[in-house]
Amino acid sequence: xxxxxxxxxxxxxxxxxxxxxxxxxxxxxxxxxxxxxxxxxxxxxxxxxxxxxxxxxxxxxxxxxxxxxxxxxxxxxxxxxxxxxxxxxxxxxxxxxxxxxxxxxxxxxxxxxxxxxxxxxxxxxxxxxxxxxxxxxxxxxxxxxxxxxxxxxxxxxxxxxxxxxxxxxxxxxxxxxxxxxxxxxxxxxxxxxxxxxxxxxxxxxxxxxxxxxxxxxxxxxxxxxxxxxxxxxxxxxxxxxxxxxxxxxxxxxxxxxxxxxxxxxxxxxxxxxxxxxxxxxxxxxxxxxxxxxxxxxxxxxxxxxxxxxxxxxxxxxxxxxxxxxxxxxxxxxxxxxxxxxxxxxxxxxxxxxxxxxxxxxxxxxxxxxxxxxxxxxxxxxxxxxxxxxxxxxxxxxxxxxxxxxxxxxxxxxxxxxxxxxxxxx
Amino acid sequence: xxxxxxxxxxxxxxxxxxxxxxxxxxxxxxxxxxxxxxxxxxxxxxxxxxxxxxxxxxxxxxxxxxxxxxxxxxxxxxxxxxxxxxxxxxxxxxxxxxxxxxxxxxxxxxxxxxxxxxxxxxxxxxxxxxxxxxxxxxxxxxxxxxxxxxxxxxxxxxxxxxxxxxxxxxxxxxxxxxxxxxxxxxxxxxxxxxxxxxxxxxxxxxxxxxxxxxxxxxxxxxxxxxxxxxxxxxxxxxxxxxxxxxxxxxxxxxxxxxxxxxxxxxxxxxxxxxxxxxxxxxxxxxxxxxxxxxxxxxxxxxxxxxxxxxxxxxxxxxxxxxxxxxxxxxxxxxxxxxxxxxxxxxxxxxxxxxxxxxxxxxxxxxxxxxxxxxxxxxxxxxxxxxxxxxxxxxxxxxxxxxxx
Numbered sequence: 001x002x003x004x005x006x007x008x009x010x011x012x013x014x015x016x017x018x019x020x021x022x023x024x025x026x027x028x029x030x031x032x033x034x035x036x037x038x039x040x041x042x043x044x045x046x047x048x049x050x051x052x053x054x055x056x057x058x059x060x061x062x063x064x065x066x067x068x069x070x071x072x073x074x075x076x077x078x079x080x081x082x083x084x085x086x087x088x089x090x091x092x093x094x095x096x097x098x099x100x101x102x103x104x105x106x107x108x109x110x111x112x113x114x115x116x117x118x119x120x121x122x123x124x125x126x127x128x129x130x131x132x133x134x135x136x137x138x139x140x141x142x143x144x145x146x147x148x149x150x151x152x153x154x155x156x157x158x159x160x161x162x163x164x165x166x167x168x169x170x171x172x173x174x175x176x177x178x179x180x181x182x183x184x185x186x187x188x189x190x191x192x193x194x195x196x197x198x199x200x201x202x203x204x205x206x207x208x209x210x211x212x213x214x215x216x217x218x219x220x221x222x223x224x225x226x227x228x229x230x231x232x233x234x235x236x237x238x239x240x241x242x243x244x245x246x247x248x249x250x251x252x253x254x255x256x257x258x259x260x261x262x263x264x265x266x267x268x269x270x271x272x273x274x275x276x277x278x279x280x281x282x283x284x285x286x287x288x289x290x291x292x293x294x295x296x297x298x299x300x301x302x303x304x305x306x307x308x309x310x311x312x313x314x315x316x317x318x319x320x321x322x323x324x325x326x327x328x329x330x331x332x333x334x335x336x337x338x339x340x341x342x343x344x345x346x347x348x349x350x351x352x353x354x355x356x357x358x359x360x361x362x363x364x365x366x367x368x369x370x371x372x373x374x375x376x377x378x379x380x381x382x383x384x385x386x387x388x389x390x391x392x393x394x395x396x397x398x399x400x401x402x403x404x405x406x407x408x409x410x411x412x413x414x415x416x417x418x419x420x421x422x423x424x425x
Numbered sequence: 426x427x428x429x430x431x432x433x434x435x436x437x438x439x440x441x442x443x444x445x446x447x448x449x450x451x452x453x454x455x456x457x458x459x460x461x462x463x464x465x466x467x468x469x470x471x472x473x474x475x476x477x478x479x480x481x482x483x484x485x486x487x488x489x490x491x492x493x494x495x496x497x498x499x500x501x502x503x504x505x506x507x508x509x510x511x512x513x514x515x516x517x518x519x520x521x522x523x524x525x526x527x528x529x530x531x532x533x534x535x536x537x538x539x540x541x542x543x544x545x546x547x548x549x550x551x552x553x554x555x556x557x558x559x560x561x562x563x564x565x566x567x568x569x570x571x572x573x574x575x576x577x578x579x580x581x582x583x584x585x586x587x588x589x590x591x592x593x594x595x596x597x598x599x600x601x602x603x604x605x606x607x608x609x610x611x612x613x614x615x616x617x618x619x620x621x622x623x624x625x626x627x628x629x630x631x632x633x634x635x636x637x638x639x640x641x642x643x644x645x646x647x648x649x650x651x652x653x654x655x656x657x658x659x660x661x662x663x664x665x666x667x668x669x670x671x672x673x674x675x676x677x678x679x680x681x682x683x684x685x686x687x688x689x690x691x692x693x694x695x696x697x698x699x700x701x702x703x704x705x706x707x708x709x710x711x712x713x714x715x716x717x718x719x720x721x722x723x724x725x726x727x728x729x730x731x732x733x734x735x736x737x738x739x740x741x742x743x744x745x746x747x748x749x750x751x752x753x754x755x756x757x758x759x760x761x762x763x764x765x766x767x768x769x770x771x772x773x774x775x776x777x778x779x780x781x782x783x784x785x786x787x788x789x790x791x792x793x794x795x796x797x798x799x800x801x802x803x804x805x806x807x808x809x810x811x812x813x814x815x816x817x818x819x820x821x822x823x824x825x826x827x828x829x
Binding site for chain 2: 049051053107111112133134136139143147151172173174186211217276279283412415416
């Protein structure tokens with residue numbers, strides 16, 4: 001019996017054997033990668049609901065999937081299904097409806113939205129009851145199977161577990177805008193511990209609905225540069241003014257190297273390291289000295305067992321908010337030092353917007369495509385560089401580069417910071 | 426998962442509920458007062474009874490009013506309980522330990538602005554342009570800070586902020602299974618050597634109509650008058666209870682090195698998702714039991730049950746207990762849902778907390794109700810089985826054991 005392949009910390013090596021993606025650029029890796037490397041934007045005016053009177057009226061919506069009657073959870077589930085289907089097709093693992101490992105799912109909040117709330121209210125037309133008493137009376141009076149099915153936190157995971165036959169308890173996780181990276185980290189840890197030989201890790205988010213848009217807007221987090229939409233997201237530019245909300249899903253099939261080898265699977269890359277660190281400074285801002293972000297990046301690099309100067313490319317969190325991009329630069333500089341000057345860094349969000357809970361997974365898929373294709377996608381809309389952020393942001397056009405090791409960052413409200421190191425085998 | 430390579434100790438517990446605040450208050454009421462002991466409000470949300478949170482002085486654990494204002498009640502309850510747990514474990518204020526305390530929470534939805542919702546619903550029908558009205562009403566009516574009160578991960582975020590626990594922060598979701606996943610995640614990370622010190626917990630504010638609406642849409646609520654979980658009749662139903670519960674879980678080695686006392690050891694935990702179909706009776710609980718506790722000798726078996734009162738799963742749990750009986754175990758079951766209410770995401774964690782409390786006091790709770798399902802148990806259990814069955818999906822079991 002040959003010895004199992006171990007990393008330099010003596011742990012099982014975790015590889016990626018399938019990936020799938022859906023964003024506002026389209027369905028699947030081919031369409032996404034073609035447009036992403038061509039510098040195309042998926043940001044457009046919102047048509048899903050009337051936006052009259054709103055400060056922000058643009059988003060990276062996913063409109064290419066037929067989800068039946070629209071609701072945010074219906075789209076969350078449909079995007080996750082599509083991404084997972086693509087990843088499973090590529091990995092050719094298990095059999096239809098039977099995946100040999102657990103599901104780790106990053107999902108947005110699931111709650112009733114205004115259309116559903118108003119329909120419930122109307123069910124009791126003429127009723128004297130007011131407020132929630134009336135909604136509760138409507139809920140009592142008859143079953144609401146569609147709402148039952150979709151508006152529970154476990155709903156998305158339950159649908160996916162049923163469809164793909166994943167093993168054990170499906171796990172739904174939230175670390176806000178770092179959730180996608182955390183879902184991958186959960187899979188990596190399970191395989192390293194030997195709890196599983198394979199894991200299906202998905203990040204999915206369909207938050208472009210009225211109230212979520214207004215809430216982010218009220219936090220002054222969103223770009224208000226509505227016209228033209230494709231120029232709004234401009235990470236690392238001096239005149240960046242906020243992120244653009246977007247939808248999408250990314251899925252990765254993780255496997256223990258030896259199991260993947262044994263079944264002859266093609267290996268797309270290695271998840272070498274994961275790092276996280278919580279911030280205690282503020283609900284929406286990071287410590288001014290960057291301690292927590294620096295901690296997450298350092299922990300990921302240390303976990304990967306690589307030197308900072310081995311990072312060939314950085315897939316930035318790069319949201320295009322004044323705060324994030326400045327803090328991300330300061331933290332990268334602290335960890336990478338002069339090596340940062342020589343390292344290309346780009347933000348997919350300049351083109352697809354911020355896919356929130358899905359971002360870490362979507363951007364991990366794109367990072368792996370950079371490794372396989374030797375191409376770094378650009379940061380578009382970089383016309384007015386911020387002199388305080390002197391980095392090689394691969395402006396406007398993609399670049400050929402030998403990419404062996406990628407650092408991918410994800411940060412979120414509530415002091416969430418997670419980084420991944422993805423590498424060629 | 427059977428016996429763990431690194432033993433997991435429970436070295437701190439923070440608990441607030443309708444029964445009071447802290448372990449002594451819970452022990453006094455639950456172990457000494459004869460049944461029935463629930464604290465229930467049947468009026469406020471009629472026809473739905475709820476277990477209201479005992480009065481707590483949040484300023485004791487959340488001293489800054491600016492912090493209090495940035496949270497909704499479920500977060501304040503949780504942050505408060507987390508502070509109790511950290512203090513109990515001797516970690517509060519110790520920045521070296523807090524800096525590497527990994528926070529793992531189980532959380533659901535945050536709280537909505539119910540008054541705004543009601544205003545909009547009542548006015549929108551008469552508007553000439555309802556969509557424009559809705560946009561304006563929300564853009565001017567929603568409080569910016571409310572969103573942060575609504576994000577699931579902001580319980581963990583506020584714990585990092587207020588108590589400075591900043592190793593890492595992960596929030597699990599999915600009703601009851603969020604609690605199972607949170608505990609299991611911490612236990613497995615300790616067992617796998619991926620961390621030594623964890624703060625694990627959750628909170629529910631049961632006293633809100635948006636929560637009740639979510640449960641009622643699922644057909645899961647019990648309608649008054651109050652009855653114990655075993656006696657809710659054919660359709661069954663849960664009675665939500667306000668709870669904040671946090672545990673400090675620690676590797677035995679780490680706890681011993683810093684001289685921390687253990688309430689109990691969290692010996693093993695297992696979870697699964699049975700395909701629940703109409704008419705299916707077997708949720709695979711016996712297999713999970715064998716995985717975590719199969720080595721236990723037959724005889725009396727203390728069981729802290731997370732049963733919700735919702736059917737058919739409550740009946741399925743009783744069938745599992747009868748199956749244990751058939752194997753020579755004599756389950757002395759206590760359904761903490763009867764006395765604390767059902768706490769959804771936090772419910773399983775509350776069960777682990779009560780089990781650890783009983784083990785550490787070397788005594789057991791007398792029956793929580795008079796249904797006859799809960800039988801007296803002589804003596805002090807060394808092990809307690811904790812069950813956590815989702816009211817609509819997911820199953821988890823854990824074994825809590827004396828740590829000596």
